[in-house]
Amino acid sequence: MTEAARAAAADPAGTDSSAPVDEHGVPHGQPVLDRLVALLDLEPIEENIFRGVSPAESPVRVFGGQVAGQALVAAGRTVPTDRRVHSLHAYFLRPGDPSVPIVYEVDRTRDGRSFTTRRVVAVQHGKTIFTLSASFQIDEGGMDHAEAMPEVAAPESLPTYNERLGELREQFGSVVSVSQPIDIRYVTEPPWVRRYSGPQDAHNQVWMRADGTLPDDDLLHVCLLAYASDLTLLDAVLARHGLYWGLDNVNGASLDHAMWFHRPFRADDWFLYDCSSPSASGARGLATGRFFSRDGSLVATVVQEGLLRVLD
Structure with missing residues (x-):
């Protein structure tokens, strides 16, 4: 995600004077998370058609995670509650315009005995900007195994995102701390920090959680x-190349995005996001x-492929 997109994700619906602030005066906690939850609560405007909005303060493009989350909400609103989403596949086709609403059109592709399939098209200015296919399944038993989680430090022992941004602020002075619905x-x-040591292993690990408490809504936790x-x-x-958004002359955008959901979880509990990159070529990573x-x-x-152009 580009630094501009990260800024859009940071404040989903503008500032809120009711939110607590950290030592840098940055809002955080439940009010900030509640604004993100409200952003994902789409307006039904016709059968199988929903409308979503972007944050009041946004950069020139809509954050890709917002579009994916809203599209999944639209799909889930047409599926029986006894079926959980187990996979999604999406393509980002055009940049989203944050100044106008996004219309989500749901195609009820299939309703089977065990599986339900939905296809969602996101439209702005009469053109498709995003497509998503999602599959839902009833709860079933069967084989069960999984890779083990890497051994890492506990999240409580690690500094917050804005505390780490302080390192950038000391060097560049113009870095602005931002409110985050995700801790x-x-x-x-x-x-x-790693870019100053040159190319590194193509690996990145973070702890994350929704910065507050979420209602008991399985679909909402998946969308978060x-x-x-x-x-x-x-x-x-x-x-892997010792580069970073905003500090190096690199432009990027998400091209496609796929997710598989294996087991139930709560997005307001800590989860480890263990990321790596097996390949980059042809201005894609x-x-x-x-x-x-x-x-x-x-x-x-x-799994995601992104457009990554390093400019002269």
Whole structure:
């Protein structure tokens, strides 16, 4: 995700004087998270058609995690509550315009005995900007195994995202702390620190959680995870080349995004996001991510290809 997109994700619906502030005067906590939840609560305007908005203060493009989360909400609103989403596949086709609403059109592709499939098209200015296919399944038993979670430091022992931004502020002076609905704690050194050592392993690890308490709504927790999955994923590609958004002359955008949800989880509990990049070529970088719950359960897997252009 680009630094501009990260800024959009940071304050989903403008400032809120009721939110507590940290030592830098940055709002955080439940009021900030509540604004993100409100952003994901789409307006039904016709059968199978929904409308979503962007934050009041946004950069020139809509944050990709927002579009993915809203599209998944639209799909889930047409599916029986006894079926959980187990996979999604999405393509980012055009930049989203944050100044106008996004219309989400849902195609009820299939309703089977065990599986339900939905396709969602996001439209702005009469053109498709994003497509998503999602599959839902009833709860079933069967084989069960998973990779083990890496051994990492506990999230409580790690500095917050804005505390780590202080390192940038000391060097560049113009870095602005931002409010985050997602609490992010870097396990590996942040990419803006690692870039001074040159190319690194194509690996990035962070602890994340929704910064507050969420209602008991399975679909909402999945949509929050889809939103969070776009925050740090492409950083693994940049780390391999010693680059970072805003500090180097690199432009980027998400091209496609796929997720598989393996086990139930709560997005307001800590989860480890373990990301790596197996390849980059042709101005594109591939990144993979694994979400582990605090108890070590593998709850989701992510794959994304991003457009990454290093300019002269």
